[in-house]
Amino acid sequence: MWRNAALYIMSAATGLVAQNAMPELTLPLTPKSVRFAIIGDFGTGGKKQYEMAPELALFHEMFPFEFVLTMGDNLYGGQSASDFNRKFERPYKPLLDAGVKFYASLGNHDSPSELFYKPFNMNGRRYYDFRRGDAAFFALDSNYMDAEQLAWLRKELKATDAKWKICYFHHPLYSHGMHGSDIDLRKTLEPLFEETGVRVVLSGHEHVYERVKPQHGIYYFVLGNSGELRVHGLRPSPETAKGFDSDNAFAVFEIAGDECYFQVISRTGLTVDSGAIPLLLIEKSGTSNSLALQHHERNALGGADLLQRVAIHH
Numbered sequence: 001m002w003r004n005a006a007l008y009i010m011s012a013a014t015g016l017v018a019q020n021a022m023p024e025l026t027l028p029l030t031p032k033s034v035r036f037a038i039i040g041d042f043g044t045g046g047k048k049q050y051e052m053a054p055e056l057a058l059f060h061e062m063f064p065f066e067f068v069l070t071m072g073d074n075l076y077g078g079q080s081a082s083d084f085n086r087k088f089e090r091p092y093k094p095l096l097d098a099g100v101k102f103y104a105s106l107g108n109h110d111s112p113s114e115l116f117y118k119p120f121n122m123n124g125r126r127y128y129d130f131r132r133g134d135a136a137f138f139a140l141d142s143n144y145m146d147a148e149q150l151a152w153l154r155k156e157l158k159a160t161d162a163k164w165k166i167c168y169f170h171h172p173l174y175s176h177g178m179h180g181s182d183i184d185l186r187k188t189l190e191p192l193f194e195e196t197g198v199r200v201v202l203s204g205h206e207h208v209y210e211r212v213k214p215q216h217g218i219y220y221f222v223l224g225n226s227g228e229l230r231v232h233g234l235r236p237s238p239e240t241a242k243g244f245d246s247d248n249a250f251a252v253f254e255i256a257g258d259e260c261y262f263q264v265i266s267r268t269g270l271t272v273d274s275g276a277i278p279l280l281l282i283e284k285s286g287t288s289n290s291l292a293l294q295h296h297e298r299n300a301l302g303g304a305d306l307l308q309r310v311a312i313h314h
Contacts, residue, residue, distance in 0.1 A: 023059055023270075025263070027063055028254065028256060028261060029063065030256035034132045034133040034164075034253075034255040035065040035252070036066060036067050037056060037253070038069045038070070038221075038252075039052075039068060039071070039223070040070065040072065040170075040223045040226050041071065041204045041225065041227055042074065042228075043074045043076055043087040043088060045077075045083070046227065048227060049226070049248075052091075055250070055265065056068075057094040059265060060094075060100065066101065066132070067101040067103055067132070069103050069137065069168050070104040070204075071169075071202060071205075071223060071224060072109075072110060072142075072205070073108070073204060073224070074106075074110055074114060075088065075111070075114065076109050079111045084117060102119055102121060103120070103121050103139060104120035104121070104139070105141070106126065107170040107205065108170065126141035126144075126149070131160070133255065134162055134163040134255060135162055135164040136160045136162035136164065137167075141169065142203075143171075150188070153192065157196035158196055163279060165198045165200075167201050170204050170205050171185055172204075172205055172206060172222045174186070174215060174220045175203075175205070175206050175222050176210060176234060176235045176243075177207070177208050177222070177234055177235070177245075178233050190216065190218070194218065199218065199219065201218055201221070203222050203223075205224050206225075206233070208234045209223050209225055209273070210240055210244075211243075211273055212239050221251065225245075227248065229247065229248050230245065242273040248266065249265060249266050249267065249272055250264070251264045259276050260276065261275070261276045262276075
């Protein structure tokens with residue numbers, strides 16, 4: 001068991017030394033589970049990104065995730081070779097050296113040239129999917145949700161036999177940050193997600209962390225503060241389950257059978273949010289059993305989903 005303790009972390013790239021709390025792992029580390037991390041709005045090349053990256057690498061030592069999903073805004077500003085090095089390759093070198101794969105999605109600050117950047121594993125595609133164990137992942141381009149992309153998504157979501165269907169893209173369908181919810185995109189995507197059994201949706205764009213209470217059986221996470229940060233930029237509503245807007249953060253997930261566990265960690269190593277998502281319960285008729293699902297979700301998340309804003313002083 002990893003317990004909270006003082007930890008000094010030095011970034012080889014910057015020479016910065018930070019005294020952080022040793023993260024406490026809340027995930028079960030089930031054998032043969034699917035393990036991954038997510039970061040969003042991270043590619044600044046600034047001090048906060050370089051302080052976050054060692055924390056992510058440290059967590060990988062405790063929880064060896066196989067890959068990282070990016071929520072877009074992977075590189076702010078220039079897109080030269082030196083920019084890719086300073087804003088991605090250097091801060092995440094320990095993970096890249098350990099064989100961790102990054103699967104990117106595009107944000108509004110990203111250039112189409114990123115589609116061909118090999119470490120982002122997009123292989124020239126604006127949208128794509130991949131499979132790991134019982135989980136299928138769908139990276140979408142929310143900058144331009146055209147008919148061709150929607151037709152592809154519908155076809156692939158219906159074709160997969162994966163237990164877990166997870167979609168990720170930049171612009172959130174539900175958000176209570178500065179930009180707010182993308183209502184038009186929600187009208188387009190949410191009926192399809194509900195129809196095809198998508199259980200988890202991950203986005204960035206807002207420079208805060210927010211977990212939204214389940215909407216139509218779907219869990220929405222917004223995490224866009226892995227490099228950028230809008231302090232006190234969250235305006236929580238009754239839809240907000242948990243919120244964090246006072247420091248940078250990343251998240252890790254573990255899919256084990258019929259449960260998807262998650263843990264959100266701050267730049268200073270504190271756990272911001274954690275819990276478990278049950279697989280959508282399907283009746284023989286092919287429809288979800290809403291009463292059983294609500295009971296299961298309350299138990300999995302340890303009671304009612306109440307707003308909890310975490311303030312970290314530094």
